[in-house]
Every structure is written in C-alpha cells, then in structure tokens.
Amino acid sequence: MTALGPHAFFIIGSYLATFAVIAALTIWIIADNRARKRELARLDHRQHGADGP
Amino acid sequence: MTFINQLANPTRFMALSGGLLPWIAGLSGILFIVGFYGAFFSAPADYQQGETIRIMYIHVPAAWLAMFFYSLMTVSAIGALVWRHPLAEVAQKAAAPIGASFALICLLTGALWGRPMWGTYWVWDARLTSMLVLLLIYLAIMALWRTIDEPTQAGRAVSILTLVGFINIPIIKFSVDWWNTLHQPASVFRMDGPSIHPTMLWPLLVCAVAFSLFAVALHLVAMRTEIMRRRIRTLTILAADRAEQPGAQAGMMARGPAE
Numbered sequence: 152m153t154a155l156g157p158h159a160f161f162i163i164g165s166y167l168a169t170f171a172v173i174a175a176l177t178i179w180i181i182a183d184n185r186a187r188k189r190e191l192a193r194l195d196h197r198q199h200g201a202d203g204p
Numbered sequence: 205m206t207f208i209n210q211l212a213n214p215t216r217f218m219a220l221s222g223g224l225l226p227w228i229a230g231l232s233g234i235l236f237i238v239g240f241y242g243a244f245f246s247a248p249a250d251y252q253q254g255e256t257i258r259i260m261y262i263h264v265p266a267a268w269l270a271m272f273f274y275s276l277m278t279v280s281a282i283g284a285l286v287w288r289h290p291l292a293e294v295a296q297k298a299a300a301p302i303g304a305s306f307a308l309i310c311l312l313t314g315a316l317w318g319r320p321m322w323g324t325y326w327v328w329d330a331r332l333t334s335m336l337v338l339l340l341i342y343l344a345i346m347a348l349w350r351t352i353d354e355p356t357q358a359g360r361a362v363s364i365l366t367l368v369g370f371i372n373i374p375i376i377k378f379s380v381d382w383w384n385t386l387h388q389p390a391s392v393f394r395m396d397g398p399s400i401h402p403t404m405l406w407p408l409l410v411c412a413v414a415f416s417l418f419a420v421a422l423h424l425v426a427m428r429t430e431i432m433r434r435r436i437r438t439l440t441i442l443a444a445d446r447a448e449q450p451g452a453q454a455g456m457m458a459r460g461p462a463e
Contacts, residue, residue: 156255158320165259165313169266172312173418176305180426187432194439 212290214431221424229421235414242407250404259317261408264392265415266309270338271373273303273419277345278370281363291427293359294434296366297349298426302419304342310335322386330379331387334372341369355434 155162243261250257277299283292314332315325326332345362352358380389391399398405 155258156249158254158256161316161320162255162258165262165316168312168316169262169309172305172309176301177422179301180422180429184425184429184432187429187436190436191432191439194436194443198439198443 214290214294217291218428218431221428225421225424228417228424232414232417232421235410235417239407239411239414242410247404247407253321256317256320257404259313260404261411262415263310263313263317264408265412266306266313267335268412269415269419270303270307270310270335271376272416273299273306273423274338274342274366274370274373277303277366278373281366284359285363285367293355293363294427294430295423296359296362298423298430300342300346300349302422302426304339304346306415306419307335307339307342311339318386327386329385329387330383331376331385334376334379337372338376341365341372345369355437 239261243258247257247261249255277296280292280296280299283289284296311332314335318327319325345365348362348365349358352361377390379385380387392405392408400408
C-alpha cells in the first residue's frame with residue numbers, strides 16, 4: 152500500500168462509517184440477546200418456583 | 205427439504221446454531237484479515253479512479269448483502285405465508301435490521317466514493333435512488349414489526365409488504381442497464397464474465413465472503429434472540445393465565461352452589 156493520496160479522507164471515512172454501523176449493529180444484537188437470556192432465566196426460575204413444593 | 209424441516213424445531217435450531225456460531229464468526233475474522241490485506245497491500249490502484257477504488261471492497265459487498273438479505277426475507281415470507289414454517293417468521297424478522305444496516309453502509313460509502321469521482325455526494329440516479337428506496341422499505345418493515353403486538357398477525361402483514369417490496373430488487377440490479385445512470389454498470393456478475401482484473405477481483409470476493417459470514421453469524425444470533433423473545437411471551441401469557449385461575453376459582457366458591 153502506498154499513501155492513499157488526495158482522497159484519503161473519503162477512503163478512511165468510508166471504512167470508519169462501515170465500522171461504526173457494523174459495531175452499532177453487533178452491539179445492539181448481542182445486548183438484545185443477553186437481555187432476553189436473562190429475562191428467560193428469570194421467568195424459568197419463577198415458574199420452577201411456582202411448580203415446586 | 206428434510207434438513208429444513210428438521211430445523212423447524214426451535215430446540216434443534218438453537219443447538220445447531222449455537223455450535224456453528226463460533227466457527228462462522230472465526231472464519232469470517234480470518235477472511236477479513238486476508239481480504240483487507242489484499243485490498244490495501246496487494247491490489248493496485250485503479251488507472252482511472254486511483255486509490256478511491258479501495259472503497260469498492262466494502263461498498264460492493266454491502267450492496268450485495270443488502271439485496272441478499274431482502275431476498276432471504278422474501279423467501280421467508282413465502283415460507284411463512286404458504287407453509288407456515290415456524291422459523292420462517294423468525295428468520296424474516298431477524299434479517300431486517302441486518303439488511304438495513306448494509307443498505308445504509310452501501311449508501312454512505314457510495315456517497316463518499318461519489319464525491320471525489322463524480323463531484324457530488326448524491327444524485328437522483330436510478331441505482332442510488334432504488335437503493336435508498338430499499339433502505340426505506342427495510343425501515344418500514346422494522347416499524348411494522350413493532351406496530352403489531354401479536355407476532356403471527358405482524359408476520360402476516362410484514363410478509364405481504366415484503367413480497368410487494370421485492371419488485372425493487374430487480375430494479376436495483378438492472379437500473380444501470382435500463383436507464384442512463386452515473387453509476388457504472390455491473391462488473392462482476394456479467395454474462396461474459398467479470399471485467400475486473402484478477403488482482404482486484406480476489407480481494408473483493410474474499411471481502412464479500414467475510415462480510416457474508418459475519419452477517420450470517422449476526423443473523424443466527426438475532427434469530428436465537430427472537431426465539432427466546434417468543435418463548436418469553438408464551439411463558440408470560442401462561443403465568444398470567446395461571447395467576448387468574450385461582451382468583452376465578454375463589455370467585456366461584458364465594459358465590460356458592462345456589463346457581
């Protein structure tokens with residue numbers, strides 16, 4: 152790779168914008184997954200508590 | 205078809221996807237390293253576009269994935285409407301934000317590529333406009349999922365909207381052939397083979413596979429989340445029913461046997 156030349160701003164900007172969108176999407180999907188996992192565990196625990204003696 | 209039917213069981217899907225996820229994500233990471241190495245250190249600058257050609261390695265995979273995820277949603281919509289496949293609606297709902305993100309990346313990187321090459325960030329060109337319409341359709345579908353509480357009813361409405369919106373996919377693909385546009389014509393998927401030099405083509409294809417695997421990994425996680433969300437909804441309804449039952453029985457006992 153040589154220097155990115157006079158259009159470096161646009162090239163680096165494209166990669167940064169892509170990284171930002173992908174990072175936001177990934178964080179959102181993983182955070183949603185973890186929140187649902189916790190909620191499901193809480194509900195399962197409550198249900199087993201209700202079924203118990 | 206048997207394999208797809210086996211996947212219809214959410215428990216089996218959760219087990220299979222949980223085992224596959226680390227491998228898909230890991231392979232995607234390796235291919236990103238190889239693809240970006242090729243894009244920045246192996247592929248030459250373009251004789252006309254100079255170094256801005258480096259934007260192609262993210263812009264083109266993003267465009268392909270934006271169209272791929274919409275096509276996947278269309279197949280899922282058919283699966284949900286015709287065969288009522290249990291995972292079809294789940295796959296459809298999980299795909300929308302991912303497809304929308306890639307449509308947004310395609311538009312952003314296209315604008316940043318357009319400024320130095322065309323002298324403008326945006327022009328109401330057929331290809332650019334149809335891609336913007338795709339992003340708006342994605343956003344409409346995501347909004348519709350949130351508007352209707354009952355998942356089956358929401359799924360039916362979204363499926364119909366998805367099928368109607370599919371008309372935009374061939375428009376995006378062939379817009380550069382049907383209209384006189386600023387956007388260049390297809391250079392990879394052509395009847396007479398790719399017109400890109402192999403030194404630029406291989407990093408592009410590796411980057412495309414890396415992005416695709418990463419998107420599939422995200423889709424699997426989002427599908428697992430949606431399955432859990434539906435299980436939570438069922439458990440909450442069951443718990444509410446159970447909570448109501450003793451009250452109803454107590455009410456009947458209080459009224460006594462006179463009736």
